[in-house]
Amino acid sequence: MNNTMSTENSVDVLVIGGGVNGTGIAVDAAGRGLSVALCEKGDLGGATSSSSSKLIHGGLRYLEHYEFRLVKEALAEREVLLQKAPHIMWPLRFRLPHQKHLRPAWMIRIGLFLYDSLAKRNMLPRSKRIKNPLDSGLVSDIKTCFEYSDGWVDDARLVVLNAIAAQKQGANIYTRTECLRAEKHGNRWHATLRDSDGKTFTVSARSIVNAAGPWAVSFLDRVNDIDNPKAMRMVKGSHFVVPKLYDTDEAYILQNADSRIVFVIPYEDDFSLVGTTDENYVGDPAKAAISQEETDYLVDIVNTYFKTKITQKDIVHSYSGVRPLLEEANASAQELTRDYKVELEGDNASPILLNVFGGKITTYRKLSEHAVDKLVTLFPKAGRAWTKTAPLPGGSFADKESLQSELARDFPWLPQTNIVRYVRQYGLRCKQFLAGKTSIEDMGRDFGAGLFEAEVEYLISGEWARTLDDVLWRRTKHGLRLTQSQKEVLANFLSDTSIKTAEPQLKSSA
Template identity: 50%
Template structure:
């Protein structure tokens, strides 16, 4: 990091919104730095339901603009990230006493048409007792509706946006938090600037950076950061309010065959998803529960577990219980507080709050959803246009340039996997397919000349090999074992507890033997 350099933009927060802003700004030719206090996608952005979707249920709250934008973005993301995102068919069983069929048909018709050009199959009615695979649902549930959306590896989406930002010149700093920021007027006729103090959260080392503008994408900490950045005498500055809403998920052994997902209506008018996950599992979520603060992070409660189990057991032919749960996770959505009393009704749309003092702007991002992160980033750049337009080399560009590892057409994904398997014919084909689903074409850079299993290094179990781990540490900022097990990969889910502990011991020693920087310096290694 060049402490004497004046960056155009400092982005605070390394979730999907921060990564998207950094990528967009850097690709326009602006000088960008991004800092994240923990691991990238370490909070909300790795704890989503893993969907790229318009949000069918948002139509009931008249969020037509949000749904239309999200459906349009779904098309862009499937094109620029075909290695980690692909279409997914959803089945909604119809149950008497909940939403009537005419309402569902109307909602699905809107969903098929409101987003402009749609490449995915349109909705239709289905007979659940005539599906290719047994439905896994109660025999009394025989009719339903099917429609299209898409799945994404959320944490990988963050990493690939950061890698793209870096390729375009951005400075990316993990485990680095902002502790102070002051607007400073130039004493020599030069540019006014933000003077910011950063702290490496692993070493405690502090440094100073300067920037013309700040973008606050701190997620659940956005309001706290907004107050730090825009304090005034007596703290009379106007700040937006944030409503923290927790969304929790459980993972259980696979509940039904087939590659479709289920969207289940609940008697409280919410919906719960059952999604095929990591081949052998089913992901169930999510909840909408108010969270008071982030002092202790996000943890699923016993009440939420019971809620999710009760919701799916109303439909399943063979009910499940808490003993079936193999993994739990929760994330907190930092929604813009629109004073709604119902957490499910709080808008998922994003709100950008611009504060400019002494011609030094700060944009704070409230709300948003993973599907619309790219468009949100463009909106941030629109907000900053009065200060940055003359410095940028080009306008919006992220809708068409593929993310790293994804320079192939989405229709050619299967061919690319087959090409990888042919090139490394002596390696396990299933392992190569899983590797491709994490890295796309970058799988070739990981495997390099390896032609035997032994050349992949230590086998940690769960499909995790030493060569990939070393790549993640060198090229993707993985500094702790959990970065690898639960975010860069989901191999931790496939391991035994003993294997996870053995990997953590190995990774701790590995990290101690090689300096793990707060930002990637090893890209030229």
């Protein structure tokens, strides 16, 4: 059987990697008039980009490492992103319990003053010192907290929305498609891609953007006539989810005796998200998993600070991601910079390669803009940067409350819990699977916890979802709520539907 397709596609830019940086670069470049294709060997956001602490933040702890430029850029981006995507991002108030034997109060006050001062705050209030509230859930030994503001993000949905935005600008999005090799032909690359059915095809590209995250260095081994810089260190960060530890809406940033910090964040209404760790990692990033040592570490710090005590048996879900960080000699995993590096190779007479190393979710748009700014020096007809004020798909609404009221008026039969969830996951895009529906029966079967067939079909047709994990952990977080038998029913539905809809992924309806 011949699995080779002879079709050759020609583009200005081929992006390798469907994480937040890859999709961010794809949408920026496509919006400047460049022809773009993106290939991702798994699911969009299937690795590092869906395994974060789910924060849009400046990085308060980075001030201790004097990374003022990074913090200032991240704080400025925090405001930009909260405006661009009000459905999947929102402000979050943090409390830092004071432990005077770890960091003195004057040091924390100076750090928070810098944090408040490094960027304009149009949406978020200043920091302040408070007494430990009785309803905080903290142990009574803690008398004082410091409060400050940052933001929350649904990281996996951020990636998908950027892919949708790129597609709307004309980009081709190839998921479950691996780049096997790239070879130079004149001033172009000939990249060989293989999809999930084993079919291979060639993309001719003037430039390749290597945004493969933790695979960015190993990808270069597949590119002929290129030096591999070995410029990254892989660092594993792990989190787990437990039933909620307290009843208020604040997040906590907890100091530990080893100088590291751990976040405890309200999660999906009924849970608390705890993380992260920092461990050097060697091996396949796809196989990263929380270790017993990491689990014990996070359990211990929770039990040190909160009245509600937990054990490993309370953990309902855990995940680990490998962060590709810039290598620094003699630096520990937690000391490595979260800054990024963008390197351009090639010229008018040769193929262009742009390598992206490092970065963090909060600065993905600036990284993408910086990368495309470098790229377009060799594409003189390209337009200017444009993404700062453009809402992400589904985000063109005034506020969540108004959109919830609109949906309740237009679909009075829809449960309020679904309305709230649809607004914060899809924004206006939920109307794509609600259109024409006049009753709950029109939504099709309920796979569990209000996950209806109409929504799942939309995720398949409009958001590249194929597998159970795609739906339950990246497009939604219903993996926390469905029983094992419900998951099996959904998995069978997805399998049957994917067989019926199997086709080359040049486009996905948006």
